[in-house]
Amino acid sequence: MDITQIIAGVARKSNRAIAKGISLVENGDEQAEQLLTSLDQTLIDRAVVLGITGPPGAGKSTLTDKLVGACRGQGKRIGVLAIDPSSPLTGGAIHGDRIRMMQHALDGEVLVRSMATRGRLGGLCASAGAGVRIMAAGGCNPIVIETVGVGQSEMDIIRLADVTALVSAPGLGDDIQALKAGLLEVADIMVVNKADKPGADLLAMELSEVARAKGREVMLTVASEDKGVSELLAGMLNIFEEQQASGEISRRRREARHREIVDWALEMLRPVLSEASRESQADLAGDPRVKARKIVEGLLNEQDIKESK
Ligand SMILES: Nc1nc2c(ncn2[C@@H]2O[C@H](COP(=O)(O)OP(=O)(O)O)[C@@H](O)[C@H]2O)c(=O)[nH]1
Ligand SMILES: [Mg+2]
Structure with a gap:
């Protein structure tokens, strides 16, 4: 597929063209600029970018998968950008994510892309931002960015999102101290996943103090059983509407653009x-x-x- 075909393909909402386009960007191909300057800005402006972040094992990928299901239930075409930390500890995660996403693998209205942090020299925020725009121009709305919130580049990536959910779960660390302060800062919604497990209520209570101080809320989910997920989606979309009306979304997008x-x-x-x-x-x-x-x-x-x- 040459660059003209990729450009035409993205405009036609071809998943193959979108995937090739993102690869051009990731590989640092000079032709990527032709694509990036050809994208439909109206679609990009319209697309809602949802951030899912939190510590490894909290259930982010399971939740993302169920969010995809909820969006498909509403007939939405959805893009997922999974940022893989690729550390030896979580090296298996990417494989697990792929397997989980398999249930949507044959769905042409679901686009899943992972970007590795390993083996690259920075520029992840730049690639992720471009990836989001290519997906948006290819008709995806919403787009979910899933990322473990560790390190500066990951924090920059999560700030590409319009609305961010911080996912935690009982049994991960001792308490909310385990959640990084920076993550609490960027979170619009705090999610306690694995609400089927002991300790979930306690964690939710601890988090609700932090949340209330910021005028934010805590939601309980059982991602593995698809419980609370459509409520979470609705909650995130609500916050988007509110923050769009208040001008917060355009402020965030301008800041994200500068960082990119x-x-x-x-x-x-x-x-x-x-x-x-x-x-x-x-x-x-x-x-x-x-x-x-x-x-x-x-x-x-x-x-x-x-x-x-
Ligand atoms: N009990 C329980 N387990 C869950 C729930 N959500 C996810 N899990 C499991 O927790 C593990 C980690 O989930 P994963 O989505 O890979 O977490 P991630 O590292 O945050 O992406 C997997 O074994 C999931 O099946 C939940 O709501 N309840
Ligand atoms: Mg994951």
């Missing part, structure tokens, strides 16, 4: 910086931080000189 632009710029600078560092290889003595600053200053000066010509 910076992420792309860093991606583009990385090889330039690497080369600049190697060029000064003869002179490796001295403090790396000082050297880094000199390289950056050197690049900025070069730019000044170019501009004044």
